[in-house]
Amino acid sequence: MIKTTGIITELIPYSESSYIAKVITYDKAQISIIAKGWRKKNEPILRFFEYDFCLSEPKEEGLYILKELCVIKDFSSYPNSSTWAAAEAGMELINKIIIPLSEAKDYYTLLREYLGYLQKVSKNGILIFWRMLLRIFKMMGINFDPELCDRCQCLTSPVAMGHNGDLICQNCLQEMFDTHEYRTLSSTAQRVLTLLPQIGNYLETIKLDRAVTEELNNLFLDYYSSHNKQTLKLKSLSVLSQFY
Numbered sequence: 001m002i003k004t005t006g007i008i009t010e011l012i013p014y015s016e017s018s019y020i021a022k023v024i025t026y027d028k029a030q031i032s033i034i035a036k037g038w039r040k041k042n043e044p045i046l047r048f049f050e051y052d053f054c055l056s057e058p059k060e061e062g063l064y065i066l067k068e069l070c071v072i073k074d075f076s077s078y079p080n081s082s083t084w085a086a087a088e089a090g091m092e093l094i095n096k097i098i099i100p101l102s103e104a105k106d107y108y109t110l111l112r113e114y115l116g117y118l119q120k121v122s123k124n125g126i127l128i129f130w131r132m133l134l135r136i137f138k139m140m141g142i143n144f145d146p147e148l149c150d151r152c153q154c155l156t157s158p159v160a161m162g163h164n165g166d167l168i169c170q171n172c173l174q175e176m177f178d179t180h181e182y183r184t185l186s187s188t189a190q191r192v193l194t195l196l197p198q199i200g201n202y203l204e205t206i207k208l209d210r211a212v213t214e215e216l217n218n219l220f221l222d223y224y225s226s227h228n229k230q231t232l233k234l235k236s237l238s239v240l241s242q243f244y
């Protein structure tokens, strides 16, 4: 018998009476659990809940078998639907990336803190999502410093981004002969990038619209693809953007 702590990220009905739960755990990264007969039990099993799980080792198809569970924390309620969408986006992100077993607890702690933080956020939850993305980049060894010009290495507010995700400052942009590879960042996008590490203090004051939301989503996802050699598509991020 194995004990682990985890948050259910997906719950899929399976046969007449069972579920398959996708779970991010503290010590095993992402695992799948079959909860046999659980749909007919009085005891609920819910997404966005953190549980202590009692499991037996997988026999078939890599599925752990659920024996018992005990609720630790409910991460399923948020002040409004846009914050809830931000929580969904964070869960989907954690589900999509490859988490090394040795770092499972760091990623788990990040998700847990992210969801807990969002439960108190009523405005601009997407800013917290971008901050989480920035933290994940760091954990993955992708060096994304939103306050640094990648060309002259000056601490500044970058004004443009290249095709391969490098950020450059105003001076560097002016010195270049050929700038067609660079897209200029809007002033709001510049401000968000500069403030991102402390963005929690600016949730009420930053004004986002659809264009800036898409600009920043594309910027982060492009940066990820160019440094990770694979694209990252998050359905829930498109849903989240609809709120802006």
Ligand SMILES: [Zn+2]
Pocket (backbone or CB within 6 Å): 149, 150, 151, 152, 153, 154, 168, 169, 170, 171, 172, 173
């Ligand atoms: Zn520069």
